[in-house]
Amino acid sequence: MPGHPARPIARKLLIAFVAHVALVLVALWLASLVFFLHKERDAQRDTLRTHASVLATHASAAVVFDDTDLLTEDLASLRYLADVRWALVIDSAGTADAPGKRVLATYRDPPGEAVALLDRFDEANDTRNLGKLLIVHRAIAHDGNVLGHLLIALDTSRQKRDFLIVVLSSLGVGLLVLILFVLTLRRVIAGLTDPLAELAALAGRIGETGDPTERVPRREDDEIGQLAGAFNRMLDTLNTRQQGLAASRDELRILSQRLLDIREEERTRIAHEIHDELGQRLTVLKYSVCRLPEDAARADLAGQIDAVVAEVRAISWGLRPGLLDSVGLHAAIEWLCDDLRERVGLHCDVALPAKESVMDPAQATDLFRICQELLTNVARHARATRAGVAISVRGTRLEMAVSDNGIGMPTRMPAQRSLGLLGLRERTARWHGRFEIDTRPQFSGTRIRITLPVAPPPSPTEKASS
Amino acid sequence: MDVLRALHLAALCLAVLFPGATVQAHDHLSEAAVKTLLIRNVLAFVRWPADALPPGNPLALCVVGHDELGTSLDELNGYPIGKSALAIRRIDMTAALGSRGALAGCRAIYLCHRERRHLPALLAQLGATPALTIADFPGGAQLGAAISFDLAGARLVFDANPGAARQQGLQFDARLLRLARKVH
Numbered sequence: 001m002p003g004h005p006a007r008p009i010a011r012k013l014l015i016a017f018v019a020h021v022a023l024v025l026v027a028l029w030l031a032s033l034v035f036f037l038h039k040e041r042d043a044q045r046d047t048l049r050t051h052a053s054v055l056a057t058h059a060s061a062a063v064v065f066d067d068t069d070l071l072t073e074d075l076a077s078l079r080y081l082a083d084v085r086w087a088l089v090i091d092s093a094g095t096a097d098a099p100g101k102r103v104l105a106t107y108r109d110p111p112g113e114a115v116a117l118l119d120r121f122d123e124a125n126d127t128r129n130l131g132k133l134l135i136v137h138r139a140i141a142h143d144g145n146v147l148g149h150l151l152i153a154l155d156t157s158r159q160k161r162d163f164l165i166v167v168l169s170s171l172g173v174g175l176l177v178l179i180l181f182v183l184t185l186r187r188v189i190a191g192l193t194d195p196l197a198e199l200a201a202l203a204g205r206i207g208e209t210g211d212p213t214e215r216v217p218r219r220e221d222d223e224i225g226q227l228a229g230a231f232n233r234m235l236d237t238l239n240t241r242q243q244g245l246a247a248s249r250d251e252l253r254i255l256s257q258r259l260l261d262i263r264e265e266e267r268t269r270i271a272h273e274i275h276d277e278l279g280q281r282l283t284v285l286k287y288s289v290c291r292l293p294e295d296a297a298r299a300d301l302a303g304q305i306d307a308v309v310a311e312v313r314a315i316s317w318g319l320r321p322g323l324l325d326s327v328g329l330h331a332a333i334e335w336l337c338d339d340l341r342e343r344v345g346l347h348c349d350v351a352l353p354a355k356e357s358v359m360d361p362a363q364a365t366d367l368f369r370i371c372q373e374l375l376t377n378v379a380r381h382a383r384a385t386r387a388g389v390a391i392s393v394r395g396t397r398l399e400m401a402v403s404d405n406g407i408g409m410p411t412r413m414p415a416q417r418s419l420g421l422l423g424l425r426e427r428t429a430r431w432h433g434r435f436e437i438d439t440r441p442q443f444s445g446t447r448i449r450i451t452l453p454v455a456p457p458p459s460p461t462e463k464a465s466s
Numbered sequence: 467m468d469v470l471r472a473l474h475l476a477a478l479c480l481a482v483l484f485p486g487a488t489v490q491a492h493d494h495l496s497e498a499a500v501k502t503l504l505i506r507n508v509l510a511f512v513r514w515p516a517d518a519l520p521p522g523n524p525l526a527l528c529v530v531g532h533d534e535l536g537t538s539l540d541e542l543n544g545y546p547i548g549k550s551a552l553a554i555r556r557i558d559m560t561a562a563l564g565s566r567g568a569l570a571g572c573r574a575i576y577l578c579h580r581e582r583r584h585l586p587a588l589l590a591q592l593g594a595t596p597a598l599t600i601a602d603f604p605g606g607a608q609l610g611a612a613i614s615f616d617l618a619g620a621r622l623v624f625d626a627n628p629g630a631a632r633q634q635g636l637q638f639d640a641r642l643l644r645l646a647r648k649v650h
Contacts, residue, residue, distance in 0.1 A: 061641035064507045070645060142510060143548055 009192065009222050016188050023177040030170035037163050048081060048136055048154055049127065056138035056150045059089060063104060063140050063148040066091075071105035078107050078152065083159065085133060086110035087152040089140070090118060104148065118149055132157045195224045199231060212239045256426050264365060271319040278312050329364045330356050333371055333389055340387065344379045351390040357398060360455040366427045367400060367450070373424060374402040374448055381417070382406030382446060396454050403447035408440030424448075431455060498538040500622055501615065505539075505600060508613055508624065509547050509574060511642035515635050518573065518596035524553035528572035530588065531559035531581035534602065539576075563587055574598040577611070585609055596635040607650050612636065616647070623647040 055074055062070040071089050078084045087107040101115050120128055121137045128135045133153045140148040202216050215235060216228040286305045292298045330352045337348035371389060378387050384406030391400050413421075428435040433452025439445075505527070519525060525547050529539065533556055545552040555572070559581060562568045569575065569588075575597050577585060582603045589599065589610050599611040606614025612631035615624050626646040628638045643649050 058641060058644075061507075061511055061639065061645055064510060065504075065645050067645055143546075 009224070012188060012191070012222070016184055019184070020177075020181050023180060027170070027174045027177050030166070030173050033166050034163070034170050037159075037166055041159050041163065044082065044159070045127075045134065045154070048084070048134075048152060051078070051081060052136045052138045052150060052152050056140045059140050059150065060142040060147060063089065063091065064142065066104070068105050072107075075105055075107035083155045084108075085153040085155040086114065087150070088114060090115060090149045090151065092146055092148050101149075110151075110153070114151065114153075117151060129156075191220070192224065195219060195228065199224075199228060203231070206235070212242065253426060253429065256423070257430050260423075260427065261362075264369075267319045271316045274312060274319070275316040279309070279316075282309050282312065325361075328356050329359075329367060330391075332368050333391075336368075336372055336375055337387075337389060340375050340379060346379060346384065347386045348375075349386070349388040351388070353391060353393050357393055357454050358457060359398075360457050363431055363452075363455045366431065367398075370424055370427055370450060371400065371402060373420065377417075377420070378402070378404045378406065378446075384445060393454070397451060398454050399449060399451045401447055401449045403443075403445060405445040407445075408443075409437060409446050428452065497622075498535045501602065502535055502538040502542060504615065504622060504624065505576065506542055506545060506552075508600070508642065509552070509598070511639035512598050512631070513637040513639065514573060514596055518635065519548070519550045521549060523550065525550040525573045526553050526555050526571050527574040527576060528555045528557050528562075528569065528597075529576045529578075530557050530562045530569075531584065532578050534578040534580070535576075559584060563591055566591060566593065569595055569597065572597045574600060576600045577602060577606070579603040582606070585611060592634065594635065598631065598636055599634070607648070612638075618647060625650065 055077070059071055059074055061067075062074065075087050075089065078087055084107070086109060088103055088110045089105045091102040091104050101118060103115060117130070117135060118137070120130075120135075126137050128137070132155060134156050136152045136154065138150040139146045140150055199216055202214065205211075206214050212235070215232045218225050218228045218232070282305060286302065286309070289298060289301050289305060292301075333352070334350055337350050340346050340348045375387065375389075378384055382404045384404035387402070387404045389400070389402050391398065393399075425435045428450050431452045433450055436449045436451075438447040438449070509525075509527070514525075527539075527542070529535070533539075539554050542552050543554050557568055557572075563584065569592055573596065575588065575592070577588065577600065579602055582601065585599075585601060585606065586609065592599070598613065601607065601609070601611035601614040603614065604616040607625040607627040607630070608614075610627070610630050612627050612634070613624055614627075615622060617623075624646055625648040626638060626643055627650040628643065629650070631638055
């Protein structure tokens with residue numbers, strides 16, 4: 001029903017959009033976590049460096065005074081920092097017995113080789129990465145003299161692990177978001193384009209086959225569903241109109257055939273009247289003339305009367321050939337050809353089967369009239385030198401072909417000619433026949449073929465009722 | 467630099483027999499060395515007013531009265547304290563108490579246990595002279611000396627009196643005070 005769709009396309013798109021924005025926000029949040037962890041890592045290192053600097057500054061007196069307890073207490077403050085693995089304070093000078101470095105204080109059991117690490121530091125203050133550990137070094141000095149060294153080892157593995165976890169899960173979620181996004185977007189687009197494509201395909205099919213019963217399936221209650229519904233209603237309307245037109249056409253066809261029949265009856269009546277009435281009177285006239293004394297005037301008069309009789313006969317024949325009713329279609333067609341030759345001078349051939357089909361006289365009349373009209377057309381428009389009529393019978397189907405070697409039939413004809421052809425088609429259609437035209441360039445001239453099933457003559461009971 | 471390192475090593479060589487600042491009671495000479503070391507270390511963490519130590523002038527450590535430390539202390543001659551070099555002087559008690567000018571050039575005063583009763587008079591005589599008063603007997607800081615030494619078990623410890631030091635225009639480095647046994 002027309003009106004607002006229950007689930008408009010806009011709403012679907014909006015839902016999809018909002019869902020994706022939410023997913024993107026999740027991905028951004030995770031990315032910000034990565035950033036945050038990175039910052040935290042830097043902050044931790046800065047804190048450690050600052051703490052180391054402060055410790056080194058404070059430890060100078062304790063180193064000078066060799067106060068191990070105080071130094072140990074100072075190092076213990078490292079417990080407030082996360083991930084500190086160990087720390088130690090080294091006295092620079094060493095002793096006579098153990099020259100080199102002497103460990104003054106430790107925090108959490110540094111390994112034996114920790115003192116040797118001091119050699120790796122070139123600058124007075126430095127930070128070095130050694131495997132899993134980050135080593136911070138500070139020189140303990142007073143008055144410009146280096147009294148000792150502070151080494152603090154930071155275990156970076158926990159942070160690295162956390163960082164890796166967040167990075168990987170961010171990538172994972174990001175990838176998931178991307179896949180979901182693509183999949184749902186494809187689905188949404190398909191939801192739009194598939195029904196449209198279906199609609200277009202169906203419209204194309206209807207256009208080709210002209211099947212009036214085909215309808216578009218209505219899938220969703222959205223704008224496209226509305227379109228499908230409207231499309232179907234349009235097809236219904238067209239179907240109704242088409243049926244109406246077909247009914248009108250059938251009526252017109254019946255009417256035209258009726259008119260043709262009426263005309264035929266009229267012609268028959270007139271032909272008979274002319275033949276009977278006029279013919280009789282002329283015969284009487286001739287008889288009277290022949291009773292006159294034989295001289296030149298009588299001979300001339302008799303000749304004139306003969307000419308009139310011949311005219312009358314010709315007119316009567318023109319209206320309705322007597323031969324058609326008495327001797328049959330074949331003879332009538334031969335007469336048409338002879339007439340054409342005499343009047344117009346056109347060479348006319350006839351090819352007829354040996355045996356004449358027994359058919360309904362009305363059908364024979366129509367075939368005669370069709371042939372007469374076609375030959376008249378040849379005489380008027382074709383500008384031909386030869387014409388021909390050929391009849392062939394195969395089983396119960398009869399084919400009549402009227403041909404000429406003229407200029408051919410133009411694609412566009414004046415209204416009168418096209419109406420004339422329409423009348424011939426109607427006559428053919430009455431007997432369920434086919435009316436085909438072959439013309440230039442495929443055929444050298446014009447050939448019109450009428451193919452129809454031979455209609456049996458009506459039974460005596462049918463004759464009585466009509 | 468070499469002199470400094472030599473002295474440093476010498477001091478620590480002595481200290482190896484006594485880790486930290488411990489003292490073996492039987493060796494009188496070692497005790498002097500340890501005390502010398504402590505004096506030197508303490509001096510390193512004292513701040514004199516800028517005009518009290520003009521460049522080129524030595525930092526005079528005056529032993530007033532009986533000299534208990536002897537040659538040990540002489541090893542400190544030339545030792546750099548900040549931008550100045552230490553110079554050991556010995557002043558007779560009578561002369562010190564007699565005239566005001568006797569102590570005028572001192573920047574640090576050392577008083578041994580035997581001379582302890584002269585501390586108040588000495589302090590009065592010192593006036594505003596910017597000198598660090600080191601009293602080598604217990605309770606000295608309480609009596610008005612800036613630094614006093616004491617034996618805690620086998621360890622040599624020191625007490626500090628930053629107020630007394632300030633009266634002479636001196637200031638202790640806070641780090642030194644952390645190491646003091648008691649701050650008055």
